[in-house]
Amino acid sequence: MITMNREQINNLLEKYNNGNASEHDLIQVEQLLENGLIQLEDLHDLEVVSDKLERVEYPVPSPDLDVQFYQMLAAEKRRHERHSTKSWFTFSAFSPAFAFASITFIAGILLGYFILRPASSSTDQIRALTTEVNDLREMMMLSLLEKESATDRLKAVRLSQEIGEVSSSVTRALIATLNNDPNVNVRLAALNALIPYVSDSKVRTELIKSIALQESPLVQLALADVMAALQEKSSVKEFKKLLDDDRTPEEVKERIREKINVMI
Numbered sequence: 502m503i504t505m506n507r508e509q510i511n512n513l514l515e516k517y518n519n520g521n522a523s524e525h526d527l528i529q530v531e532q533l534l535e536n537g538l539i540q541l542e543d544l545h546d547l548e549v550v551s552d553k554l555e556r557v558e559y560p561v562p563s564p565d566l567d568v569q570f571y572q573m574l575a576a577e578k579r580r581h582e583r584h585s586t587k588s589w590f591t592f593s594a595f596s597p598a599f600a601f602a603s604i605t606f607i608a609g610i611l612l613g614y615f616i617l618r619p620a621s622s623s624t625d626q627i628r629a630l631t632t633e634v635n636d637l638r639e640m641m642m643l644s645l646l647e648k649e650s651a652t653d654r655l656k657a658v659r660l661s662q663e664i665g666e667v668s669s670s671v672t673r674a675l676i677a678t679l680n681n682d683p684n685v686n687v688r689l690a691a692l693n694a695l696i697p698y699v700s701d702s703k704v705r706t707e708l709i710k711s712i713a714l715q716e717s718p719l720v721q722l723a724l725a726d727v728m729a730a731l732q733e734k735s736s737v738k739e740f741k742k743l744l745d746d747d748r749t750p751e752e753v754k755e756r757i758r759e760k761i762n763v764m765i
Contacts, residue, residue: 505533514543524651527685531718534750544719638664639671646674651684658690662697672698676707680714688720692727699731712739718753729760737761 505513510533516522517530533539638660645657658678661671678691698704708724715721721743728736740757743749749757 505529505538510539514539517544522686524684524686527717527719531685534718534752537752540752639668642671643674646678651682651687654678654682654684654687655690658687658694661694667698672701672704676704676711679708679720680711685717685719688715688717689723692720692723696727699727705731705733709733709736709739712736713742716748718750721749722753722756725757725760729763732764734764737764 513522513526513529513533516526522530530539530544534544642657642660642664645653645660648654648657658675661667661675664671672695675691675695679688679695682688682691692708695704695708699708708727712721712724712728715724724736725740728740740761743757744754
């Protein structure tokens with residue numbers, strides 16, 4: 502049984518609720534939860550997961566863009582393609598930090614140009630440029646997900662949230678991360694990143710399948726919150742399996758029962 506005094510527990514809860522908990526911290530939180538030393542109400546972020554379903558928004562690009570800037574960016578892209586398309590766009594020659602900074606830099610130039618040069622505009626050109634930036638972010642995100650460092654994988658998940666319209670390869674990667682990543686922080690982040698896409702029936706189906714694959718009470722509860730917010734009755738069967746599992750902590754079972762009652 503874990504031994505911590507009240508001050509240590511409070512410090513741990515503060516780190517968790519501020520989003521600063523490490524993998525070791527999360528393990529301690531789950532142990533405290535299983536031993537009844539903390540209550541689910543102490544974990545504030547589990548109370549607000551469903552709110553994200555209604556609050557997720559993406560910035561809309563300005564309708565103003567100079568034609569010459571678009572031509573310049575296209576020419577620069579062609580120049581890089583002639584030298585080494587593969588090495589640039591797969592980020593194999595750069596560190597994750599450098600590649601991440603490069604994307605941010607490009608996006609910053611784009612935003613600055615929207616502000617400084619509003620005279621000449623083209624909706625099609627804006628969409629094309631936005632697509633190019635999104636493609637860069639998507640490739641960077643998929644590359645970072647393959648890294649051994651949990652910090653890099655967290656960056657990948659967060660980067661996916663900056664992509665306006667993600668492809669199916671991104672949602673598949675996020676689902677795989679939710680199901681298989683060894684780090685609880687990364688799995689929780691992947692679930693949060695998938696929330697904007699729950700209107701897609703395929704994503705909802707994969708989230709339901711994911712319930713049976715989760716051993717972390719924190720991830721189980723987060724999935725329960727999402728399913729209850731969606732009123733996804735087809736998930737009830739999977740949650741009932743958790744209720745029948747002796748490994749599921751009693752307080753977690755109680756919260757799951759509450760969510761099931763909301764859905765039926």
